Amino acid sequence: MNLEALIPEYVRGFQAYVPSKPDHLLMREYGASMLHRLNNNENPLGPPPAAARVIAAFPPERAAIYPSGDSYDLRQSLGARLGIAADRVLVGNGSCEVISSVIKAFCQPGDNIVTADKTFAVYEWVAEFSGIEARLTPLRDYAFDPQAMLDRIDRHTKILFVCNPNNPTGTYWTQRMLVDFLEQAGEDRIVVVDEAYREYIDDPEYPDTIGLMERFPNLVVFRTFSKMYALAGLRVGYLAGTEAVVEVVRRTSVAYSVNVQAQQAALAALEDDREHIAATRTLVREGMRLVVDACRDLELETVGGAGNYLMIRTPINDMLMYRRLMKRGMMVRTMTGFRFPGWIRVTLREIPVMASFAAILAEEVHAIRNQRVPA
Amino acid sequence: MKQAKSRSHSLSSRLPFKGAFLPLAMSLVEKGAEGFGYGRREAGGLVLAIEELFSFYARQATADSAIDVDLEDQGYRLALTLTFRMANPDLRAFNLTWNCSLDSEESLELLGPMLAARSVSSLRLDFGTDDQVVLRLARNRDYPPAADVPLPPGDLKSPLRLLEPSADDLRHFAAMAVAAGSPFLPGFLARPGMAADMLAAGHIGALLIEQDSWIRGGVLWHPLTGSCLELYGPYIFGPDADAQGVTLLLDAAVARISRSPYRGLVRRQGVLAGFERFFDFLGELHLRRGDAAIRSTCYYRQLKEESSGTVYCAEPLASFLDKQYDRLCLPRQIRQAGSDPARLRDGSVLAVELEHERSLAILRPLCAGKDMAANLTAHLDMLRGEGIGNFLVELNTGRSEDTAFAAPLAETGFVPRLVIPDAGQGDLVVYDHPEPEGRV
Numbered sequence: 001m002n003l004e005a006l007i008p009e010y011v012r013g014f015q016a017y018v019p020s021k022p023d024h025l026l027m028r029e030y031g032a033s034m035l036h037r038l039n040n041n042e043n044p045l046g047p048p049p050a051a052a053r054v055i056a057a058f059p060p061e062r063a064a065i066y067p068s069g070d071s072y073d074l075r076q077s078l079g080a081r082l083g084i085a086a087d088r089v090l091v092g093n094g095s096c097e098v099i100s101s102v103i104k105a106f107c108q109p110g111d112n113i114v115t116a117d118k119t120f121a122v123y124e125w126v127a128e129f130s131g132i133e134a135r136l137t138p139l140r141d142y143a144f145d146p147q148a149m150l151d152r153i154d155r156h157t158k159i160l161f162v163c164n165p166n167n168p169t170g171t172y173w174t175q176r177m178l179v180d181f182l183e184q185a186g187e188d189r190i191v192v193v194d195e196a197y198r199e200y201i202d203d204p205e206y207p208d209t210i211g212l213m214e215r216f217p218n219l220v221v222f223r224t225f226s227k228m229y230a231l232a233g234l235r236v237g238y239l240a241g242t243e244a245v246v247e248v249v250r251r252t253s254v255a256y257s258v259n260v261q262a263q264q265a266a267l268a269a270l271e272d273d274r275e276h277i278a279a280t281r282t283l284v285r286e287g288m289r290l291v292v293d294a295c296r297d298l299e300l301e302t303v304g305g306a307g308n309y310l311m312i313r314t315p316i317n318d319m320l321m322y323r324r325l326m327k328r329g330m331m332v333r334t335m336t337g338f339r340f341p342g343w344i345r346v347t348l349r350e351i352p353v354m355a356s357f358a359a360i361l362a363e364e365v366h367a368i369r370n371q372r373v374p375a
Numbered sequence: 376m377k378q379a380k381s382r383s384h385s386l387s388s389r390l391p392f393k394g395a396f397l398p399l400a401m402s403l404v405e406k407g408a409e410g411f412g413y414g415r416r417e418a419g420g421l422v423l424a425i426e427e428l429f430s431f432y433a434r435q436a437t438a439d440s441a442i443d444v445d446l447e448d449q450g451y452r453l454a455l456t457l458t459f460r461m462a463n464p465d466l467r468a469f470n471l472t473w474n475c476s477l478d479s480e481e482s483l484e485l486l487g488p489m490l491a492a493r494s495v496s497s498l499r500l501d502f503g504t505d506d507q508v509v510l511r512l513a514r515n516r517d518y519p520p521a522a523d524v525p526l527p528p529g530d531l532k533s534p535l536r537l538l539e540p541s542a543d544d545l546r547h548f549a550a551m552a553v554a555a556g557s558p559f560l561p562g563f564l565a566r567p568g569m570a571a572d573m574l575a576a577g578h579i580g581a582l583l584i585e586q587d588s589w590i591r592g593g594v595l596w597h598p599l600t601g602s603c604l605e606l607y608g609p610y611i612f613g614p615d616a617d618a619q620g621v622t623l624l625l626d627a628a629v630a631r632i633s634r635s636p637y638r639g640l641v642r643r644q645g646v647l648a649g650f651e652r653f654f655d656f657l658g659e660l661h662l663r664r665g666d667a668a669i670r671s672t673c674y675y676r677q678l679k680e681e682s683s684g685t686v687y688c689a690e691p692l693a694s695f696l697d698k699q700y701d702r703l704c705l706p707r708q709i710r711q712a713g714s715d716p717a718r719l720r721d722g723s724v725l726a727v728e729l730e731h732e733r734s735l736a737i738l739r740p741l742c743a744g745k746d747m748a749a750n751l752t753a754h755l756d757m758l759r760g761e762g763i764g765n766f767l768v769e770l771n772t773g774r775s776e777d778t779a780f781a782a783p784l785a786e787t788g789f790v791p792r793l794v795i796p797d798a799g800q801g802d803l804v805v806y807d808h809p810e811p812e813g814r815v
């Protein structure tokens with residue numbers, strides 16, 4: 001069998017993503033007695049109480065029954081929450097699935113998408129392994145640069161992806177900036193605004209993307225239950241758009257991809273999120289303050305803003321810092337893969353964990369600075 | 376850097392692996408090379424190689440076997456790949472030290488592969504599953520040396536700017552690197568036309584910086600192995616206040632290749648000030664340049680977070696690896712190898728890559744054998760006779776054929792100096808061979 005001949009050119013050169021190993025294996029490999037995951041921007045508070053109860057009470061016999069193929073009840077609830085018809089919502093197995101659905105719905109080989117070079121990688125990956133060119137623009141002051149993106153548009157540009165707030169830098173566009181961008185981008189292409197971390201932001205200037213869809217029918221919004229709602233393990237994300245756009249995306253979406261427990265938990269989470277969001281925001285704010293202060297004492301540069309994460313510039317290359325911290329039981333995210341070599345990204349968690357992280361980081365930095373430099 | 380095999384620049388054929396089809400195989404290579412625009416001298420080596428290899432191994436092939444012949448024009452070189460299945464192929468003649476004796480019939484038979492190995496620019500041997508043997512041969516185009524070009528004046532003022540080089544930009548940059556007398560120039564930079572063609576073929580990646588319309592420096596990368604890139608540079612022409620040029624180039628180069636399939640990036644070109652932000656320190660190789668002892672400093676950085684593995688080996692390699700893995704915080708499990716020397720084949724095989732400019736030979740184990748120590752000694756003696764003064768061995772921790780060489784390497788004076796993580800099927804241990812005092 002000549003497998004190579006079967007593989008499209010754009011898949012041949014693509015390397016599969018390698019996720020991190022399970023905790024027990026990592027702990028054994030690095031000789032760490034404990035492991036704090038500070039790498040995936042998960043919420044340590046867990047899901048809102050109502051969602052936690054639904055998960056705990058899940059009846060095993062329900063596992064034998066297919067879920068709603070299009071997350072019917074959840075879409076109704078999301079529609080009511082957003083003030084739009086349920087048909088304007090499409091639920092997927094995490095927002096990565098809806099990214100893939102949108103690209104498949106609107107792009108074919110020869111087309112291109114435009115996004116930033118230093119952002120969530122999945123827009124670029126899905127485009128590339130689908131044979132679609134990913135046009136990448138540099139950030140300006142750690143933020144998406146609207147003009148740079150507009151400059152890369154041509155007649156083959158189908159989708160513009162804006163991560164707002166940006167992962168990993170935490171910068172975001174305001175309503176005014178987004179409206180300017182949408183006006184200049186025109187209606188001949190889809191503009192996706194990924195709001196995976198929007199619930200962490202309490203700023204009246206943050207865009208009302210759902211409201212803007214009346215004026216800009218090419219606007220599509222991604223949101224997720226993985227971050228603020230702490231349902232990352234159940235994988236639920238969704239998109240909202242105009243009825244016409246969502247109807248097209250639905251054609252390339254896989255029905256039944258969201259399991260029944262995930263749908264029920266997300267539904268419950270939506271109905272019980274007020275105190276959960278407030279508590280999470282407080283936790284992130286306090287964690288941010290602690291780590292930023294610790295980094296200032298260590299004379300380490302930081303970049304952060306919105307979202308439950310902070311970037312730290314490391315005195316050694318980020319990959320070695322990752323391995324040193326792994327040996328101490330702290331798993332961070334290296335930023336080489338985000339095209340920020342020499343930086344790590346840290347998830348902001350509860351104060352005791354952040355204090356422990358700050359202490360270990362300080363020990364490592366002092367050890368690095370005190371050791372004799374070879375060569 | 377994306378390498379793409381263009382169907383319009385390659386041809387493939389599957390032939391019965393029988394002597395009767397040798398003329399067809401030779402004609403395929405000869406006419407194919409001609410069609411791709413290669414001269415008689417450039418194509419001749421490959422035609423000779425396929426003649427010798429095809430006829431030698433066809434004699435050992437089973438009656439119903441076939442051979443795949445793939446010829447590809449990669450712009451700067453013609454690549455020939457021969458793929459066939461054979462349980463125990465005789466590879467001894469690929470040793471550089473193989474000497475033909477007119478008195479020995481076996482020796483004469485092995486003359487063919489030896490001639491083939493020496494008539495091409497590079498030869499690589501891979502073993503696949505189900506007794507698959509893959510011989511990869513390449514013959515470079517002939518390129519003229521660099522012409523003299525002016526270097527930038529020292530009083531340029533405007534900000535440095537990154538430049539995505541065209542093939543012409545890179546050709547000019549390579550000529551500047553030669554004119555500047557930059558140390559550690561790889562062979563492809565010493566031939567600017569070759570560097571330009573390699574860039575066009577996607578076989579190297581490069582970024583340059585410019586200032587006031589002058590090229591002020593650059594950095595290049597090229598696969599060292601299937602999983603590891605090697606970085607060349609940064610080369611800077613003129614002053615570089617606060618290492619601005621170096622930082623700009625390294626930040627951009629690492630960002631550029633960070634989402635490539637490669638797992639690591641190695642730099643083997645001596646000391647780099649302020650390396651800590653970009654690289655791990657791997658170690659130093661002890662080499663000689665003329666009468667002077669020099670140390671070649673090696674750096675590395677992972678490109679993917681995940682890196683783990685198990686190494687089967689014996690002492691003294693196990694202790695060396697344990698120390699290196701601990702220093703680099705690399706999660707590895709070292710297990711005692713249990714190979715029985717009595718079960719080894721008689722003849723070991725080494726591949727040799729020569730860098731005459733650095734008086735350097737890089738030896739890579741292909742097959743372990745009972746004669747490993749003698750074979751290493753024979754290679755050292757022969758290469759010294761050809762004026763080579765520096766010897767490195769690259770040993771792959773993921774191949775038991777390689778780790779079996781650990782004891783013979785120690786026995787013949789080779790010293791393990793550093794480990795390049797994930798650079799092959801496992802990690803790559805690099806040995807050098809320090810000369811005894813007073814010997815040059």
